[in-house]
Amino acid sequence: MSDFFTEAVLIATVAGGIRLAVPLLFASLGEMFGQRSGVLNLGVDGVMLLGAFGGYYAVLKTDNVWLGLLVGVAIGVVFGLITAVMSVTLKAEQGISGIGIYLFGLGFSDLLFQKWVGTPLPIKAFPKINIPVLSDIPIIGEMLFRHSAVVYIAFAAVPLSMFIINRTNFGMKIRAVGENPEAADSLGVSVTKVRYATLIIGGLLAGVAGAALAIDLKIFQQNLTNAAGFIAIALVYFGAWRPLGVMGGALLYGFVNSIVLQLKTLGIIPRSWSDIAAMAPAIVTILALVIVAQRFKPPAALTKPFERGR
Amino acid sequence: MTSQGGISGRRLLAYSVPIASVLAALVLGALMLIALDASPVEGVKAMFDGAFGSGKALTATLLKATPLLFVGVGITIAFRANVINIGGEGQMVMGALLSTIVALNMPDVPAAIMLPAVLIAGLIGGAIWGAIPGALKAYYGVNEILSTIMLNVVAVQFMNYLLRGPLIDPAEIERGTRIPQTERLPEAADLPFLFGSDRLHIGPLLAIAAAIAAYILLWRTPLGYRVRAVGQNTDASRYAGIPVKRTIVLALTMSGAMAGLAGAVLVFGSESHRMVTDGSTAGFTGSAGFNGIVAALFGALHPLWTIPASFLFGGLLVGGNALQRAVQVPAALILALNGLVVVFVVSTEGFRRRLLERQPAVVEEPAAEPEKEAPDPPDTGPPPAPDGGGS
Amino acid sequence: MEKRYLWIGLGVVAIVAILVVALSGGDDDETTETTVASGETTEAPSETTEAPSETTEAPSDTTEAPAEAFRVAVIAPSAQNDLAFTQSMVDAVNVVSGSVDMEIAITDGTFIVEDAASAIRDYADQGYDLVIAHGSQYGGSLVEIAPDFPDVSFAWGTAADTFGLPNVYAYEAASDEGGYVMGVLAAALSESDTVGVVGPVEVGDAKLYVDGFAAGVLGENPGADVKIVYTGSFSDVALASETAQAHATAGADVLTGSAQMVVGAVGVAAENGILWFGTQANQAQLAPEIVVASQVYHWEVVISQIVAQVQAGTLGGEVFVIDLANGGEVIEYNPGYEVPADVVAKADATIAGIIDGSISTGS
Known part of the structure; x- marks a missing residue:
């Protein structure tokens, strides 16, 4: 065990945890917007996969990582819109419609990949940015301030989300629609428009999450996300529908995975325990859900379609 | 359902909505085939032939439909209590594992004892995996969608651990190949074949029996009454003295039990008569835990209608695979098509509901969504403002 | 209300259009070998039906009847x-x-x-x-x-x-044979005497390869440290990538791995200038600068x-x-990476040794 507490390993564990948290963070923040307005979107993973393929393909063809991220945005917006049509306008059962989007994304991203790319070729990665001064701090600098550009964007999205939800008029409408759509409606807030907006934001961030993952890994493959989108949904509950909480959840998940991995590399967890160790993140999440559920309540209108006059 | 007598035109229209939406999804699929330079005519023909075109095709469809029906029946039970059970995948795995363990530990028992034993074991395995999220929801307020998703992850890792370790075929260790599968399970546990067929086992019959049992349970027993009461109006049920929390746990437990049975039938009715893992849940379940939900929706969330719905949906999946083989498109297309079908069926569910709702009020309206009448989730804690409850 | 559905309808049409264009558009850019292969067989019958009268060209064109x-x-x-x-x-x-x-x-x-x-x-x-x-x-x-x-x-x-x-x-x-050769190469090229393995699940072909690789490394350099991690998945690219990162931290300067998820690990290796050995197919194109060699299966x-x-x-x-003897397993060097002649000679000697039985891969 003492092997674990060496400087190099600790730095790598923290840095690795942060890297693993990034796609989850993007996707969870997006999902949080939808849930705050009362819509549960289970299709995140499918949108992530489509965004991942789109981002990968764009970079493969143009060598421009930012264009790749933009393609992820565009795909995310389109599927956010589709989700909104399904959940808001057509009032589809939210627990199930997302599964359809997931299966579609899983199959279609793979289909396009096979059709357009075939052999997985590596692409350019995001540039690494060492933040001046801060990155020179011993240990901490290496852990936190020597990451690729997209990592900083992800963490910058957290205060931005806090600001939007807590300090803006739009954020107030989101909260109102999520807690009491009837009251919001009677005050002249369009429940439909607000939910469309939050779902498009959610789709956008899911698309970005996928593109960021693919570009960070420099590769696309069938089922690249490996169900990360579902973890992201759980993290929203874990984070009690608050950006900081969501960030904490994403980091915790990243760290648990990263620590398990380091322990395996160092031989502290024996190989025969691999499968048992792989359960750890899910079990930790369930326990966390129990604790969070005691203290926080979900938005009151979550999963309920709005119908005026009922 | 039929006890109401006459089927009105509107009702007929309502039931044709899901079928129309599947057709719409298939049209999209046909367009994708054209885009892939494959003949959609040939594709559709292969799909139909592969699903319904021959005795063998019908057998394949029935077998594919069986887990869908079990899971779908479970979904209808949970849904009546206003609970969505996304955990079918994990419950199937746990049911299969427990029944496999039972079979492996009593190799010399005659079929008359073995078969009931393994089926009950499957039932129990799934029930446990359904009871956990049920209890977490009822007593700790944990959203069941999330806990079941996480439990699916735990179940698959547990399966991998058992099949790569304690349950692995000793011959695999001896040979050093270590394929993660059990030995050939005792023949006494093979599901008996029907009508002298060499593939069609009793699984479909069991599933139909389960659907009928669920129907009787929900509409002919006090327990079923309580489940539906809780689903329709939690508060009223509580005031009426119904143990709401216990009922929710029970509903999810029964729902899980059905999925567990699906898992057991999948193992003992499989070609290989072994349990084998490729490392993923879907590799074992074929995503029946998810697709069963769609089959249930397709069947208007009524246990009896879920029977033909599962059959059609099973045909769709079998036909999709046949299509892939016939026109040689990547298998990923079938997955995308499966997703489209789900999206279309779920999205048009509202139309069907509305068509049914405009009916004059009837006493027994099994196909109407309870969620309409009772927007309150059976969550614990003070319910939100009675947002215009009722209608 | 109705207007809204009109919009949805238009949206659906637009999406359908995009789907179709998306799938059919790719044809011009990429040559899809598989569609060509299957296309040949499906075209043959249609040709014959088109010209049923007297043209005998069609059958001669397809060399023989498809049924045979x-x-x-x-x-x-x-x-x-x-x-x-x-x-x-x-x-x-x-x-x-x-x-x-x-x-x-x-x-x-x-x-x-x-x-x-x-x-x-x-x-x-x-x-x-x-x-x-x-x-x-x-x-x-x-x-x-x-x-x-x-x-x-x-x-x-x-x-x-x-x-x-x-x-x-x-x-x-006999993937242990190729694995052993790769292990010898890895040990010879490693300067830190630490090599890492990114394995999927400890079964079948992957296990055989990894065991052979480890035996090869230790055969060449008994003091070397072989760190073996099985991620528990054949497909989790992110986890494979992070595993490679962990190996890098632990000081590994040579990595190998098996299964389709290694594409993630190869990327990390390239980023850190770590050498990579591939298996199952030639992986040189994944990272031409650091892939030393691949064990390629010629089924x-x-x-x-x-x-x-x-x-x-x-x-x-x-x-x-x-196996190596019958040419079904071939060590393909990446022309983009120059392996020192003495190391190649060592690998060749190992291959010869395995073929004549003087070297045991230990399994």
């Missing part, structure tokens, strides 16, 4: 262009089809074992001459299916068991023999192994 072509079906768990397990077999069948008149059907991505079983059954039912169940997890099903189709030949792998059935061939790769060595035997009437009962 040898029909092969491959059922495999991952995508046919995965640069790993499935691709190795699909490539092999395509190679063999260059010399034998064959009709090829491929069902890839069949990770659902029961679906694979029904695909195997269906192809056999359709009268395919040879059905290749390319996945060791399919064996349990095959042993039940094969007796129902005594006239059809089945091949499955990677495995060494024909179940005593007269119409089942088995094939496997065609086995498949061509099986096809010839089936054509001669022997439907099974034999186990084939590809």
Whole structure:
């Protein structure tokens, strides 16, 4: 065990945890917007996969990582819109419609990949940015301030989300629609428009999450996300529908995975325990859900379609 | 359902909505085939032939439909209590594992004892995996969608651990190949074949029996009454003295039990008569835990209608695979098509509901969504403002 | 209200249009070999039906009637262009089809074992001459299916068991041999004496390769540290990538790995200037600057023999192994990376030693 507490390993564990948290963070923040307005979107993973393929393909063809991220945005917006049509306008059962989007994304991203790319070729990665001064701090600098550009964007999205939800008029409408759509409606807030907006934001961030993952890994493959989108949904509950909480959840998940991995590399967890160790993140999440559920309540209108006059 | 007598035109229209939406999804699929330079005519023909075109095709469809029906029946039970059970995948795995363990530990028992034993074991395995999220929801307020998703992850890792370790075929260790599968399970546990067929086992019959049992349970027993009461109006049920929390746990437990049975039938009715893992849940379940939900929706969330719905949906999946083989498109297309079908069926569910709702009020309206009448989730804690409850 | 549905309708139409354009657009950019391959066979009959009157060109054009072509079906768990397990077999069948008149059907991505079983059954039912169940997890099903189709030949792998059935061939790769050679190369090239392995799950072909690799490293340098991590998944690219990162932290300067998820690990290796050894297919194109060599499977060595035997009437009962000796396993160096001559010589000596039996890979 003492092997674990060496400087190099600790730095790598923290840095690795942060890297693993990034796609989850993007996707969870997006999902949080939808849930705050009362819509549960289970299709995140499918949108992530489509965004991942789109981002990968764009970079493969143009060598421009930012264009790749933009393609992820565009795909995310389109599927956010589709989700909104399904959940808001057509009032589809939210627990199930997302599964359809997931299966579609899983199959279609793979289909396009096979059709357009075939052999997985590596692409350019995001540039690494060492933040001046801060990155020179011993240990901490290496852990936190020597990451690729997209990592900083992800963490910058957290205060931005806090600001939007807590300090803006739009954020107030989101909260109102999520807690009491009837009251919001009677005050002249369009429940439909607000939910469309939050779902498009959610789709956008899911698309970005996928593109960021693919570009960070420099590769696309069938089922690249490996169900990360579902973890992201759980993290929203874990984070009690608050950006900081969501960030904490994403980091915790990243760290648990990263620590398990380091322990395996160092031989502290024996190989025969691999499968048992792989359960750890899910079990930790369930326990966390129990604790969070005691203290926080979900938005009151979550999963309920709005119908005026009922 | 039929006890109401006459089927009105509107009702007929309502039931044709899901079928129309599947057709719409298939049209999209046909367009994708054209885009892939494959003949959609040939594709559709292969799909139909592969699903319904021959005795063998019908057998394949029935077998594919069986887990869908079990899971779908479970979904209808949970849904009546206003609970969505996304955990079918994990419950199937746990049911299969427990029944496999039972079979492996009593190799010399005659079929008359073995078969009931393994089926009950499957039932129990799934029930446990359904009871956990049920209890977490009822007593700790944990959203069941999330806990079941996480439990699916735990179940698959547990399966991998058992099949790569304690349950692995000793011959695999001896040979050093270590394929993660059990030995050939005792023949006494093979599901008996029907009508002298060499593939069609009793699984479909069991599933139909389960659907009928669920129907009787929900509409002919006090327990079923309580489940539906809780689903329709939690508060009223509580005031009426119904143990709401216990009922929710029970509903999810029964729902899980059905999925567990699906898992057991999948193992003992499989070609290989072994349990084998490729490392993923879907590799074992074929995503029946998810697709069963769609089959249930397709069947208007009524246990009896879920029977033909599962059959059609099973045909769709079998036909999709046949299509892939016939026109040689990547298998990923079938997955995308499966997703489209789900999206279309779920999205048009509202139309069907509305068509049914405009009916004059009837006493027994099994196909109407309870969620309409009772927007309150059976969550614990003070319910939100009675947002215009009722209608 | 109605206007809204109009918009939705328009949206659906737009999405449909995008889907169709998306799928059909790719044709011009990429040459899709598989569609060409299957296209040939489907076009042949249509040509003949178009000209039923007197033109005898059509049949002569297709060299012989399609019905007489040898029909092969491959059922495999991952995508046919995965640069790993499935691709190795699909490539092999395509190679063999260059010399034998064959009709090829491929069902890839069949990770659902029961679906694979029904695909195997269906192809056999359709009268395919040879059905290749390319996945060791399919064996349990095959042993039940094969007796129902005594006239059809089945091949499955990677495995060494024909179940005593007269119409089942088995094939496997002595991947420990190539692994051992790679291990020797790795040990010779490593400066930190630490090498890392990114494994999927400790079973079958992957285990064999990893064990051989570790034995090779230790054979060359008994003091070396071989860090082996199995991620627990064949497909989790992110985890594979992070595992490679962990190896880098632990000081590894040479890495290898198996299964389709290694594409993530190769990227990390390239980023850190860590050398990479590939297996199953030539992975040089993933990172031309750091891939030293790949152990490439040439299943065609086995498949061509099986096809010839089936054509001669022997439907099974034999186990084939590809190894260094029969040319089924080839160490392909990446021309973009220059390996010192003495190291190559060492590898060549190891290969010779394994072939003549003087070196044991330890398994």
